[in-house]
Amino acid sequence: MKVSGLQGLGELRRTLRTQRERAEQQAREEAEHQAQLDRERRLFALAVGPVTPLRPHRRFVPRAMPLPPEPRQREADEAEVLRQALSDGFDVDTLLETDEELSYRRAGIPASALNRLRRGHWSLQAQLDLHGLRRDEARLAVAEFLHLCQVRGQRCVRIVHGKGHGSPGREGILRVKVRRWLVQHDAVLAFVQARSDEGGAGALVVLLAGT
Numbered sequence: 001m002k003v004s005g006l007q008g009l010g011e012l013r014r015t016l017r018t019q020r021e022r023a024e025q026q027a028r029e030e031a032e033h034q035a036q037l038d039r040e041r042r043l044f045a046l047a048v049g050p051v052t053p054l055r056p057h058r059r060f061v062p063r064a065m066p067l068p069p070e071p072r073q074r075e076a077d078e079a080e081v082l083r084q085a086l087s088d089g090f091d092v093d094t095l096l097e098t099d100e101e102l103s104y105r106r107a108g109i110p111a112s113a114l115n116r117l118r119r120g121h122w123s124l125q126a127q128l129d130l131h132g133l134r135r136d137e138a139r140l141a142v143a144e145f146l147h148l149c150q151v152r153g154q155r156c157v158r159i160v161h162g163k164g165h166g167s168p169g170r171e172g173i174l175r176v177k178v179r180r181w182l183v184q185h186d187a188v189l190a191f192v193q194a195r196s197d198e199g200g201a202g203a204l205v206v207l208l209a210g211t
Contacts, residue, residue, distance in 0.1 A: 104183055105190040117192045117205050122156035124198075124205070125149075129160040130174055138174055142181050146208070150187050155208050158194060163202040175201070182206060 005013045103114050116122065130138045130144040142159065149157050159182075162173040187208045196202035 103187075103190070103192040104179065106188070109189050112156060113190050113207060114192050117156075117190060117204055117207055118195065119200075120195065122207065123156040124156055124158050125159040126152075127160065128157070130178070132162065133174075135173065135177060138177065139181060142178060143185070147186055147189050149208055153210065155210060157206050157208065158198065158203055159206060160199055160203040163200075172202075178204065 014152045066163060098179060105111065105114055116159075126149055130141060138161075145157075145159070159178060161178045162172055163175070179191075182191055182204070190208050191204045191206040193201060194205050198205065
């Protein structure tokens with residue numbers, strides 16, 4: 001610092017004095033803080049008694065593994081494929097048997113398979129109830145149900161579509177639609193109307209291909 005005359009010397013002394021006072025004040029505050037810490041340590045030691053530090057140990061703390069992302073888009077795509085695979089516009093009449101129950105068997109499946117289904121030769125392994133579902137909801141439910149049955153290796157299942165007593169003309173819409181959907185599905189080998197004790201005209205017993 002450049003000092004000029006007595007006035008400059010006085011300003012220099014005041015500046016130095018101010019800096020010294022600040023340094024002394026900071027030193028006092030640090031000393032008081034350290035003294036407070038020492039008092040707290042002594043009080044803690046008096047309260048809990050002698051303390052023995054724990055030995056260091058090698059404890060393994062597992063890291064949380066991130067959850068795999070949910071394949072929502074893939075599930076949505078699969079659901080859309082299933083929905084489109086069963087069309088309402090498919091002409092099923094020529095493929096159904098001409099009996100009053102409108103049964104179905106795929107080409108190459110003997111007629112005896114229908115008789116076995118009617119007699120309950122195969123035990124029922126799963127059931128889908130479509131009551132309360134709208135047409136599009138029922139179509140998707142049927143597709144997903146058949147897919148799940150294939151995955152589980154289930155061969156004989158029942159689909160309850162209802163008798164349609166509450167439908168216009170007292171003819172069940174789902175009763176017609178379900179037959180149309182089933183004929184289109186590759187896994188369906190045959191189906192017949194369920195026996196009276198298994199739902200009668202309100203249900204179908206379906207024979208599925210094995211995986």
